[in-house]
Every structure is written in C-alpha cells, then in structure tokens.
Amino acid sequence: MKNQKLLTVTVPCYNSQDYMRNCVESLLVGGERVEIIIINDGSRDDTGKIADEYAAKYPTIVKVVHQENGGHGEGINQGLANATGKYFKTVDSDDTLSADFPAFLDALEKCDAEGGIDLAVTNYYYVHSDGVGDRSIDYANALPKNKIFTWADTKPFAVHQMLTIHSCTFRTELMKRWPEPLPKKVFYEDNLMVCKTLPHIKKMYYFPANLYRYWIGRPDQSVQENVMKGRYSHQILVTVKSFEACDFDNINEPKLKKYLKHELFMMFGISILCTRLNKTDETDAALEKMWSDCRAHNEKWGKHFRYGTPLFFICLPGKFGRSLSGFMYKLANKVVRFN
Numbered sequence: 001m002k003n004q005k006l007l008t009v010t011v012p013c014y015n016s017q018d019y020m021r022n023c024v025e026s027l028l029v030g031g032e033r034v035e036i037i038i039i040n041d042g043s044r045d046d047t048g049k050i051a052d053e054y055a056a057k058y059p060t061i062v063k064v065v066h067q068e069n070g071g072h073g074e075g076i077n078q079g080l081a082n083a084t085g086k087y088f089k090t091v092d093s094d095d096t097l098s099a100d101f102p103a104f105l106d107a108l109e110k111c112d113a114e115g116g117i118d119l120a121v122t123n124y125y126y127v128h129s130d131g132v133g134d135r136s137i138d139y140a141n142a143l144p145k146n147k148i149f150t151w152a153d154t155k156p157f158a159v160h161q162m163l164t165i166h167s168c169t170f171r172t173e174l175m176k177r178w179p180e181p182l183p184k185k186v187f188y189e190d191n192l193m194v195c196k197t198l199p200h201i202k203k204m205y206y207f208p209a210n211l212y213r214y215w216i217g218r219p220d221q222s223v224q225e226n227v228m229k230g231r232y233s234h235q236i237l238v239t240v241k242s243f244e245a246c247d248f249d250n251i252n253e254p255k256l257k258k259y260l261k262h263e264l265f266m267m268f269g270i271s272i273l274c275t276r277l278n279k280t281d282e283t284d285a286a287l288e289k290m291w292s293d294c295r296a297h298n299e300k301w302g303k304h305f306r307y308g309t310p311l312f313f314i315c316l317p318g319k320f321g322r323s324l325s326g327f328m329y330k331l332a333n334k335v336v337r338f339n
Contacts, residue, residue: 005035006109007087008172010079012039012072016093017046024054026096026213028061033105036062037079042069073182073189080175086112087120088172090165090190091212098125100209107146107207108169117148118174118201124166124212136210137161143206150202151255162266163198163259165190166212174200183241187234191267195242198260199251232275232283236290239264239271243294248301268305272314276325284322287315 009027013020020038027036036058038051051064065078076090087108091097104122111117123138142157143149178196182189228235243264251257271290275283295302305311314325 005085006033006105006112007089007169008035008037008079008083008085009089009091010037010039010076010083011091011093012041012075012079013043013047013051013093014041014069014072014075015043015045015047017043017050020047020050020093023091023093023096024062026098026101027091028058029099030101030105032060033109034061035083035085037082038062038064039075039078040064040066041071041075042067069185071183071185071187071189073186073192074184076190076193077181080172083172083176085172086116087169088175089169090193092165095166095215096213098209098211098213100207100211104207104209104211107205111148111205114148115203116171117203117205118171119163119198119204120169121163121167121204121206122169122209122211124164124214125210126214126216128216137167138208138210139167139206140208143204145206145208148203148205150204151253151259154255154259157259157262159266162263163194165193166214168194168197170197170201183237186237187231188238189234192238192242192245195245195260195263195267198263199246199256201256228274229277232271232278233286235271235274236286239267240290240293240297242267243301243305244297249298264305265309265311268311269314272311273325273328276314276322279322279326284317291315 007030011020011023011027024036024038027034038054040048040051048064048066055062055064063082065082067074067078079090080088104120108120111120121139121143123136125134125136127134137160139157139161142155142161144153174197177200182192246260246264248257248260251260272287275287291302291306294305306315314328315321316324
C-alpha cells in the first residue's frame with residue numbers, strides 16, 4: 001500500500017470529554033507515521049465534537065468513526081475495520097502513551113525494515129489517582145530485549161505477567177483474519193482480543209520501556225471492585241471465548257502453548273474471584289456452567305484447568321470456598337493493586 005501508515009492506534013471513546021484530549025495529544029507526537037482512529041461510541045457528551053475537531057485539525061492523521069453504542073469491543077472492531085496501518089494498537093481514552101512513543105515507533109520501523117514482526121511487546125505502568133501503588137509491569141525476565149525473537153527464545157512468565165491490551169501491538173493483518181469480531185456490549189473483551197491473536201504469533205520484539213500509562217482511579221472504571229463484581233457474567237463469557245480461541249491440541253510450539261496456559265489460568269482465576277465476591281448460589285452456579293461449557297468444547301483441557309491447577313482450591317464449594325476466594329482476591333490486589 002502506497003504511503004501506508006506504520007501504526008494504527010484506535011481510541012474507543014464513550015462520554016470521554018473530560019480526559020480524551022490527554023490521550024489523543026500523547027498519540028499525536030507520533031506524527032505522520034501514525035493513524036489515530038477515534039471511535040465515538042454513542043457518547044452523550046462532547047466526545048464526538050472533540051473528536052471531529054481533532055480530525056479537522058489533523059486530517060492526515062486523525063479519523064473519526066461515529067457509531068451507536070456498541071461497547072468497548074465494538075470500538076476495537078470498528079477501529080480494526082478502518083485500520084490501514086501495518087501494526088495495530090488500542091489505547092483507552094482515559095489512558096495515555098509516554099514520551100517513549102517516538103522511540104517505540106523507531107524500533108517498530110526498524111523491525112518492519114527487517115521483514116516485520118507479528119507482535120511488539122512494551123511495558124505498561126499503573127498510575128493510581130491517589131499516587132499509591134504505582135508500578136511497572138515489565139517483561140525483562142521473560143523476553144529478549146531490543147531484538148526480533150521467537151517463542152523458543154522466551155523464558156517463563158511470572159504469575160503477574162500477562163500480555164494485555166496495554167502491552168501488545170499486533171500486526172494488523174493477523175487481527176483482520178479473526179473468524180468473528182469481538183462481542184458487542186461486553187466488558188473485559190480486550191483479553192479475548194489478545195487470545196484470538198496470540199496463537200498466530202511467530203516473530204516478536206520487546207521494547208523495554210513503560211510505553212502505556214494505565215490510569216486507575218475513576219469510580220466507574222471496569223476494574224473497580226464493585227463494577228467487576230457486578231459484571232461477573234462478562235468475565236465468564238470472555239474467559240470461555242478465550243478458552244475456545246486457544247486450540248491447544250493444534251499448537252505445536254511448546255512455549256506458546258505454555259504461555260497460553262498461563263494466560264488462561266490467570267483469566268479463569270480472575271473470573272472465579274470476581275464472581276465469588278457476590279457470595280451467592282446463583283453466581284456459584286454460573287461458575288459451574290463456565291466449566292461445563294469449557295469441557296463441552298474440549299473435555300481434556302476443560303478438566304485440566306478445573307481440576308489440574310490451583311484453580312481447584314478457589315472453586316471449592318460452600319462458605320469455605322467463598323472465603324478462600326475472597327482472601328485470594330484481596331491478596332492479589334495487594335500485590336498488583338489493579339483497582
């Protein structure tokens with residue numbers, strides 16, 4: 001494609017007028033190498049107006065898609081459908097990229113000149129509104145730095161290390177091959193985005209900088225405890241679909257399979273812990289259905305995650321199991337402070 005952009009960044013926005021400018025401004029420093037697609041997801045405030053102002057001011061960089069409310073996943077779907085860049089990244093409208101962005105683009109450009117990659121990994125940084133618990137999630141112990149590598153070159157990931165929407169920049173072409181889009185009006189679907197793409201990744205590059213600034217603290221954020229508790233069914237749906245996207249029986253690369261097992265283990269764990277915060281028979285039944293659906297899709301691997309991993313203990317029935325799950329949730333949040 002003539003004059004193809006190096007990177008497409010899609011920014012799903014819903015009632016984002018109060019903070020989206022910080023996000024967009026952090027992306028504009030990428031200049032003409034970047035295509036910014038702002039998705040106005042049925043906002044009822046001035047989000048659409050602000051997006052149009054940016055498109056008018058930077059017509060060769062910024063595009064705007066106005067759509068009926070379809071949720072974050074549909075924002076990614078539409079960003080991907082309109083993307084023309086070689087690589088694709090999603091940045092949430094309440095987050096920003098750091099001053100390392102131009103250097104990251106330089107590295108991505110160099111990789112592309114050497115034949116291209118399927119995935120670029122960067123660190124991300126938790127920034128809490130109260131300034132407590134800020135920390136970086138980096139991958140230095142697991143991935144070679146500043147070089148193109150394959151799964152065979154990777155080392156084991158620590159428990160808290162997941163490849164997420166914040167750390168991943170994928171080759172656009174791979175994402176456009178998805179057999180079906182992300183579900184509409186479902187939260188936490190960004191984990192599914194990763195799991196739908198990772199099985200097809202061969203060549204990677206790790207740029208060891210805190211590129212993504214993940215801002216935590218708004219009371220309506222999807223990672224707040226009460227919100228996660230209320231949306232437990234979304235977590236379950238996304239986890240089951242992610243499990244189905246990881247066809248373990250047909251993955252021949254051992255370290256890719258090992259990483260995907262780690263990713264799914266963490267996703268199952270998050271789903272279980274958030275669901276059991278509700279402490280009801282109804283939500284426990286929803287978890288049992290999750291396991292039933294997974295076993296129906298692949299009995300071997302469904303049983304593996306349910307009975308062959310430490311997930312067994314946080315799935316124990318009754319009051320004791322719920323108490324243990326609550327303790328593990330608090331412990332995990334103390335270590336990482338994800339909300």
